[in-house]
Amino acid sequence: MKPVIALTKGRLEKQFLAFFESLGYDVEPLRDKGRKLQIETKEFSFFFAKGVDVTTYVENGIADIGVVGGDILVEHQPDVYNLFPLPFGHCRMALATKADYQWPGRKKRIASTFTRITKEYFKEKGESVDIIRLEGSVELAPILGLADAIVDIVETGTTLKENGLVIEDEFFSFSARLIANRSSLKIKRDQLVPVIERFKEGVKQG
Amino acid sequence: MFLPSGSQDETGVQISNRLKASEVFRLVAEQRNFKPITTPVVEYAATFTNDIAGMDLHSMLKWFNGEGEIEVLRPDWTAAIARAIAGQPPSEQKWSYQGSVFRFDKAEKESRQAGIEIVHAERFYGEAESLLTAIAYLQRLDITSYVLELGHTGIFEAIIAPYSFTKEQEQQLLQAMHDKRADLVEEIALIHEDAELASSLISLIDAYGSRDIIEQYRRKWSARQNLLAILDHIEQLIDLLEASGVTEVIVDLGRVKNLPYYDGIMFRAFLTNDGSTCFSGGRYDKLYEQFQQRISAVGLAFDVDILAKHMKPASEVVKSCIIASPATHAVAEAYRAELEGQVVDIQYQLETPANYQTIYEVIEENGQYKVVKL
Structure with missing residues (x-):
């Protein structure tokens, strides 16, 4: 099964796409999504939600990783791995x-x-x-x-x-942050770690 | 009438699976010589919130009693059992328990647990027996697809021991490690302007995966006897688990305790189909310090609701129905006893024949009642 990524709609969406594209991923299906809330690409399954709902989906294991504003994490304190800041959404x-x-x-x-x-x-x-x-x-x-x-x-x-x-x-x-479900990170390690490492590289270069 | 959020009525498969999970747990525990113990549902909050137990009062269902003391619905079994058995003679004890715990910070306020506690036992024996009991129980429930994770509180503690963090800084660092939050770990570690400490902790965040991680860290920590001893200990448990047929064992060397009373090895198991944690536990010798005791204590608790949700459906049992009447109910009852191994319903009027594989009826023939198959 492909990794599932939850993305925050609106403010962070465009900035995430630019960042994701800079990592070498194909973002065309995400740009052309229209009003669709779920998008499948060759490598990932994406869905779009409000920031606070992204944390709920990740906490409950519906999404493996998510991109959400740091303000939402401080306010709602979901039980997720709050991995690192991303270079956008300041x-x-x-x-x-x-x-x-x-x-x-x-x-x-x-x-x-x-x-x-x-x-x-x-x-x-x-x-x-x-x-x-x-x-x-x-x-x-x-x-x-x-x-x-x-x-x-x-x-x-x-x-x-x-x-x-x-x-x-x-x-x-604050900035946007990468979060991960606590058990997904362990049981889907082989799938998720290469993606997370690529995000880290992007942060270093960004 | 309505139910409050976080409470629910239950019927059907979930509840029958839970009852089966409870019964199987009782049998497994009894066969392994665990003695049952129970504690009251209502306790003083202080049993769980004192400095050593360290639980958060906010997450408990609580009220003031007539004397103004805070009482709670049991939020945790381990601290309650420690209170109950603290006065027992200092000889090896194996306890098993089953019952509900109540928390505000969970989706369901009430959840069911089944668990074991082993005290005053030889240290490795206690840990091995806890894990092997868990494996035996999951096997009996036919739950075979899980990943078992081992961690140790001593790793983080040994790494930060040479540095004098304030209690608040240490708590923040612990939380940042718990969240695998690399940027905050670095920020706090750099309070001491020690890049080596920061880099050790950050690399520890990513030190999870198969047992190969242990080899990497054995080389990294080749001069640190205390950390090597912890790695030996974890590896010894992995050998035991693998020899006992557990194929998926992982380690997380960066895992930190989320309750202050954990004190050594920590273990938990994730179900592979949805990642839910079906059991967790570990060593908590420290918990008994509140009773001025320094003893060996280890145990684990199963989330029975999660087990019930993942149990395979019971094999199909033949369902039969005997049609009777007030006058023939006793005859039908006597015949029911003959249909051993079947689910047998007695009905006066059969409205849903499709629910049954076999249907019988009590009829009168020559002044005698007899049961015939339709």
């Missing part, structure tokens, strides 16, 4: 609020998709906050008055700027 975690915002005297309200990371960040700072979980477009929360600030990933900062938000602090930087 981003950082930031605390942002409205420009010239006057912080209230009460306990702060922070909106985020990354509630675990937010909790740990404020714990490190020794500050109690209320965290409001949002699923997306978190930039809206301070603008509409739901929260005082947000904790979110930032790539270029353009979205924040366009929504009138400024970065107060940056505290983590």
Whole structure:
């Protein structure tokens, strides 16, 4: 059976394809996939999912290896081998609020998709906050008055700027990472190690 | 009424396989002179969360009792058995157990385990007997396609011993090794600006595979007697396993303990068709230090739910039905006893004849009841 690779849709997808192609693999079937979520190539079986779902598929052994953002791994802490960083998908975690915002005297309200990371960040700072979980477009929360600030990933900062938000602090930087299922790595070693080694070579050259 | 997430009702093949797995385990354990032991389902959290047992309270199903102490549903058998037998006389003991463990951090809150614990036994004997019991049990269940992995807590510990990491750094390094996370291992190892330590640990991450790995590391560690002794030990167990018919044995020299009480050899088996772990265990002498005892303790636990899922279906048994009535039920019951080795149903009205290979009926003839085959 071919190795099964789970890939994160969207942000990381194009960057992965460029990286994968640089390793000498044929990526045409992946580029021409249209809306298909599963693609078979000569060497691999691929499927595409949301980042957090990639970790779930790998943890449960549906995929042998996966490519996912480091932010997802820190937030969700799946039980997988978190092998090494890949040379794309760079981003950082930031605390942002409205420009010239006057912080209230009460306990702060922070909106985020990354509630675990937010909790740990404020714990490190020794500050109690209320965290409001949002699923997306978190930039809206301070603008509409739901929260005082947000904790979110930032790539270029353009979205924040366009929504009138400024970065107060940056505290983590991430990239995409290669993960592997704990037992697949052992029982499919002969199939997976050559692929992983090729990824490693690509990282060194990248 | 609904069920909470992580709980489920069960019927059919899964439950009959599990009952069979339990019965076979009881027989195998009894034949090998293990004595059964059980501990209560409700225990104090401290039995599992103390510094030596080291389990995470978050993953336990817990509540406060009337005195304000935290009680939990048993999350682990080994720590509970250690508590139960700590006061026993210091002579060799072989215990077997079966029952549920409860955890929040698993897909199913309740899972069933069957396991063995061997204490106060000669060290190699205890490990060999644990592994051979596991092999015998899997064989009796006709589960033959698995990969058995050996590791040892002493390798990582010996490599980092000369360096003074803080407790927090050591914990981070342990977790990074557990995750085979090369970049973080390197970052932590380089705290001591020792490139050799970083490169040793990073290469250890990839030191898994067939027993050939042991030869490579024997050359690498030729001047390190403590590490060579560990490799000898692992190799001795591989020889034993291979001589006992286990064909797929692998090693992971970079494996680290995921519970603080592990203290020496660690073993587990992956089923080859889906990679699930069907048993795991190892040496945990340290667990008894909380009772001021320094003893030999080794054991392993099977995941009975996983075994039940992978057991082959039982060979087809003939199913028969006897059609009776309230007046003839006793006659049908007497005839049922004669159909030894068959599954025999008694029904007053036969609605699904296709379910049975043979159908009988109790009829009245000359004032006498008799059973006839239809």
